[in-house]
Amino acid sequence: MAIDLTSLLAHEMAALLRSGSTSSRALTEAHLAVAERQNHALNAWLLIDREGALRQADAADARIAAARRDGLDGVAGLAALHPLHGIPVGLKDLISVEGGQCTAGSRILAGYRAPYDAHIVERLRAVGAVFLGKTNMDEFAMGSSNEYSAYGPVSNPWDLDTVPGGSSGGSAAAVAAHHVPLSLGTDTGGSIRQPAALCGIVGMKPTYGRVSRYGIVAFASSLDQIGPFARDARDAAALLHAVAGRDARDSTSAPVSVPDELLHLAASDDEAASWLRGKRFGLPREYFVAGMDPDVERRIREGVAFLEDAGARVEDVSLPHTDYGLATYYIVAPAEASANLARYDGVRYGLSRRLEGGDFIADYLATRGEGFGAEVKRRIMLGTYALSAGYYDAFYLKAQKVRTLIKRDFDEVFASGIDALVAPTSPSVAFRFGARTADPVAMYLSDACTLPVNMAGLPGISIPCGLSEGLPVGLQLIGPAWSELMLFRAARAFEGLTAAASWSGMPPTHLAASNDGAGPTPADRAAALATLAAAALVAPR
Amino acid sequence: MVARFTPGIVAEVAGWLGYHRPVAALTRSDVEHVAHLARLGMTPAELDRLQGQLNHILDQYAKLAELNTDAIPPTAQTIELENILRDDVVTPSLPAAAVLANAPAREGEFVLVPPILGAESR
Numbered sequence: 119m120a121i122d123l124t125s126l127l128a129h130e131m132a133a134l135l136r137s138g139s140t141s142s143r144a145l146t147e148a149h150l151a152v153a154e155r156q157n158h159a160l161n162a163w164l165l166i167d168r169e170g171a172l173r174q175a176d177a178a179d180a181r182i183a184a185a186r187r188d189g190l191d192g193v194a195g196l197a198a199l200h201p202l203h204g205i206p207v208g209l210k211d212l213i214s215v216e217g218g219q220c221t222a223g224s225r226i227l228a229g230y231r232a233p234y235d236a237h238i239v240e241r242l243r244a245v246g247a248v249f250l251g252k253t254n255m256d257e258f259a260m261g262s263s264n265e266y267s268a269y270g271p272v273s274n275p276w277d278l279d280t281v282p283g284g285s286s287g288g289s290a291a292a293v294a295a296h297h298v299p300l301s302l303g304t305d306t307g308g309s310i311r312q313p314a315a316l317c318g319i320v321g322m323k324p325t326y327g328r329v330s331r332y333g334i335v336a337f338a339s340s341l342d343q344i345g346p347f348a349r350d351a352r353d354a355a356a357l358l359h360a361v362a363g364r365d366a367r368d369s370t371s372a373p374v375s376v377p378d379e380l381l382h383l384a385a386s387d388d389e390a391a392s393w394l395r396g397k398r399f400g401l402p403r404e405y406f407v408a409g410m411d412p413d414v415e416r417r418i419r420e421g422v423a424f425l426e427d428a429g430a431r432v433e434d435v436s437l438p439h440t441d442y443g444l445a446t447y448y449i450v451a452p453a454e455a456s457a458n459l460a461r462y463d464g465v466r467y468g469l470s471r472r473l474e475g476g477d478f479i480a481d482y483l484a485t486r487g488e489g490f491g492a493e494v495k496r497r498i499m500l501g502t503y504a505l506s507a508g509y510y511d512a513f514y515l516k517a518q519k520v521r522t523l524i525k526r527d528f529d530e531v532f533a534s535g536i537d538a539l540v541a542p543t544s545p546s547v548a549f550r551f552g553a554r555t556a557d558p559v560a561m562y563l564s565d566a567c568t569l570p571v572n573m574a575g576l577p578g579i580s581i582p583c584g585l586s587e588g589l590p591v592g593l594q595l596i597g598p599a600w601s602e603l604m605l606f607r608a609a610r611a612f613e614g615l616t617a618a619a620s621w622s623g624m625p626p627t628h629l630a631a632s633n634d635g636a637g638p639t640p641a642d643r644a645a646a647l648a649t650l651a652a653a654a655l656v657a658p659r
Numbered sequence: 660m661v662a663r664f665t666p667g668i669v670a671e672v673a674g675w676l677g678y679h680r681p682v683a684a685l686t687r688s689d690v691e692h693v694a695h696l697a698r699l700g701m702t703p704a705e706l707d708r709l710q711g712q713l714n715h716i717l718d719q720y721a722k723l724a725e726l727n728t729d730a731i732p733p734t735a736q737t738i739e740l741e742n743i744l745r746d747d748v749v750t751p752s753l754p755a756a757a758v759l760a761n762a763p764a765r766e767g768e769f770v771l772v773p774p775i776l777g778a779e780s781r
Contacts (some may be wrong), residue, residue, distance in 0.1 A: 186722070217757075233757035327738045330741050340736045369743050442726065445719050456697060463698070465772050470763030478773040479698070487700030492708075495699055499713060502697040503685070518733030520754025523726065525734055558712050559719060599738065 119248035123148040128299040132201045135182060142182070146248050148177035149206045153297035160273050161640045162282075162291040164211045165219055166251040171206065174248040178204035181246055187620025189285045194231040200245035201356045201381060207242060208292045208301030209243050211252035212335035213344075215239050222335040223257040223285075226462050226469045234618040236333025237368065238302065238344055238361040245360050250298050253383030254288030256460065257491045259309055259337045261285050262564035265555055265644070266493040273640040274317060276589050279559060279647060280548035281566075283313030289438030290317040291638075293347045299355050301347045306337050307447055308543075310345045311580035312435040314591020315543035318582050318626065320609065321347045323568075326575035327372035329358075329363030338454035339370075341572045350583065351609040355380040358602060377603045380580035384607075387614030394428040394611045400536040405567055410545040411428045417591040418542050421583040423539070424615045428536070435536060437527040442520050443570040446511070448562060449504050449517035450573070456501025459494070462486060496558060525574040526631060532598040539606055542567050543580040543592035552645035552651055567594060578601050581609045585621050684714050 121610035123131065123145050134140040150168055157163050182204065185195030209215065212222040216239075221227045235243070240247070256266040264272040264287025273416030274282040275295040282291040286303025290313035293301050303310045305323035314321025322345045329344040346357035359380040364373045384390035401422065406415060426432050464470035471484035490498070504513035531539065545566060554561040571578040576596055583593035592610070594658060597605045616622050631637070638646070685693075690710045694701055701709070755768060764771035 126773055207773065230761055231757075233753050233761070325738070326736070327740065349694060366745050369745075370738070372738055372740060439726075442723060445722050448716060449720060449723075451751070460698075464763060465764070466770055467761035472764070472773060476774055478775050480700075481773050483695075483699040483700030486698050490699065492705075495705070496703065496709065496712060496716075498697045498699060499690070499693050499709060500716060503693050506693070506696065513720060515733055516728060519728035519731040520723055521734040522731050525737060557715075558716060562716075573737075657699070 121357050124152050124296040126281070126437050127350050128205045128348065129201060131205055131299065132203070135204050136196050136199075138186075142175040142248060143172065144177035145204065145490070146171050146284060149250055149298055153292065155635065156295055156297065158294060158635045159278060159632040159637060159641060160275060160291055161270050161487065162254055162272050162288040162295065162297060163208075163219060163251045164223075164254050164269055164288070167218070167249060167451040168216075171248050171250050174381050175204065178246045178248060199544045200360060202242070202300070203246035204248060205300065206250045207246045207357070208250055208253045208289055208298040209239070210255050210286050210289050210301070210303045211580070212255065212304065212543040213239060213252075213302060214333035215249060215252075218334065219252060221252075222259070223255040223269060224489065224494070225268045226486070227298035227335075228611055230467055232333070234333060237330040237365045239333065241361050247360070253286070253292055253301060253303075255285065255303075256285035256309075257494050257585055258455070259304055259306055259327040259342075260455070260493050260497055262312055262561055263307065263549070263554060264313075265406070265551065268379065268491055271551060271628070271640040271644050273632070273643065274548045275628050275632055276318060278628050278631055279552050279643050280589070281316070283316035283544070283548065285309040285313075286321075287313050290314055290319060290321065293317070293349060294319050295629060295632060296625070297375045299349060300353055302344060302361070304334060304337070304342055304592070305568075305572065306341045306343075306345050306416050306451060307478065307572050308565035310347065311543050311578055311592065311594060312565060314347055314633055315594075316548040316590065318590030318592075318624075319347055319349050320351055320579065320581050321345065322354055322358060322579040322605070323571065324358060324362065324603065325372075326572075327370050328374070328602065329362050330371040330578070332367040333364055336458040337450040339458060340454060341451060343572075345349050351606050351613055352383045354579075355603075355606040356364055359559045366472070368467040371609070373525060376563070379603055380606065383610045384614070387617045390607070390610045391428050392605050394425060394430040394615075395610070397430045397537045398535055399425060399430055400539045401432055402435050402437045402439035402440065402531075402539055402541055404437050405541040409563070410542065411547065411586065414542055414546060414591050417451075417584040417586055418464060418593055420541070421593045421612070422540055424612065428611065428615055432540065433536075434454060435531050435534075437524075437531065437570070439523045439527050440570055443524055443573060444566055446517045446520045446524065447565075447569040447573060448500065449513050450503035450521065452497040453504045454501070456498045456505065459490075459498055462489060464489075483659065493558070516585065521573050524570055528570075528574045528576060528596075528598075532608050538601070538605060539596040539598070541596065542595045543594040544568075547586050547589035549593060551640070551647045571596050575599065577605055579605045579609050581612055582621065583612070583616070584619070588627060592622075633652065685710060685717065
């Protein structure tokens, strides 16, 4: 059998498991081999748990064997297994797995061992998924390029000199490079959708409250959501189905039912595309503004043409407060972060510096000063300032009021009968290492098209819609609260419409180079580019 | 603790509809003060860099003053859930050993913490 198991989609692997043509162990071995071989060049993983993954794979295989024995000819027993049973999955390294590391990309959590499983980890264990390891990320999920990880940057498998996006950069790169068919990330301002776009895969941020965050390292609690990465809409929907739903341990997780139709998106391209007939899509004009890469805009407009040709109505709409999203977000998110990150005090867990002299304030200053990286410090400073006496009304309260206006913009558009909004996910394709690290605001602008969705608590999905100069472009679909199923149907329809496109299902162009275990690491590449940039600055003088 | 700032440049700019906005730039001593409130020990070079970066970011905030939000209620969270209480039942706690294993310093079943009261008050 010459089939490359890592090139398959998760639902294709599931079919092979059920037919007995492969085993979870074979799938896991194949994925481990690629992940281990390419991690030198990509740095997508902070931990590859070979032993743990193989143990879970063997347990999954035992379950399949038992199901085959128990059911009538095995059919009924096998049908009861979740589509994720025996499938390798990557977990962003801010998701607690009992007894395992959970660094959140920070030095301050180096050596920390999670004492319990996150809710989503319990759910994935229950369906029999296999945890391949923990993926790299921007420290505490603060960043849009993965360059703010304390454990080094991640390369984009489409061009190893460019970033994969962030903050869930490792999760996105690992799925794009076929290390796993599925991974989980978190999205506070675009941290799933933007890296999905830059890596040419599917990524969804569900409605706020859809997935329990129990056991997830908190960044901004009124914005954070967990969501799936995959190489197609069906796989992403199945992963969301596995982890979504009410959990009493996260009081913001909502008692809203999770539709089983997530597991039954149309298999045929034509059937999927036919769903679009009569649907109404809105094109928010504020998302197509100066500063956007014109070629990215062309790809989005071509995507819109596909939708129209399939019988959907696409109309211009306005979200007039879009322009205020960035400022609002960069008050609300740092404010909440400054409160959430106060817990890292070196007393109960994590990095701890105890100085001579017994001054506990000095201990805090030393622990936090050493443990946090530059971007995290910036955001804690911003948040502390925005919440401080005398400035609370001018900044935090003001931002919460503008947040109301941003949410109302979306509410009004959906109330007018628009089913979903179509927008770019990112104003540009993947950028080179160092391109945006010098100016924090330039980095923040990477999320201009995604963060208003978090402010409003809505679901959004990024799907591949072509290439620009060889790098992937993501199309974002945004729906009303709890409309994930509709968004997945729309995404699946788009896949069906574009199945014949040259870029559809195309593997990343730098996969072969990623196999070089002796070549430059992402950190080496970033350093080389920084040297070049410095030389170019100096040269004209 | 009450935070007090003495912004280096405070310009009261009359905005639209008679709305006033303070455009405050953080001085170096403001940055040090916030860093202390946030319990972030930083080098002089880090503080220098942060001063410029924070002021650049604060400039972006000024855009919000264009909007009159006097009659707009704040949004703290986006889904309409309120006061979800858990059932009043006893559930097992995390095993003490697993929790204590992460403590930087401990004594028996206790996490050893630095003294927070001065010697004179003990």
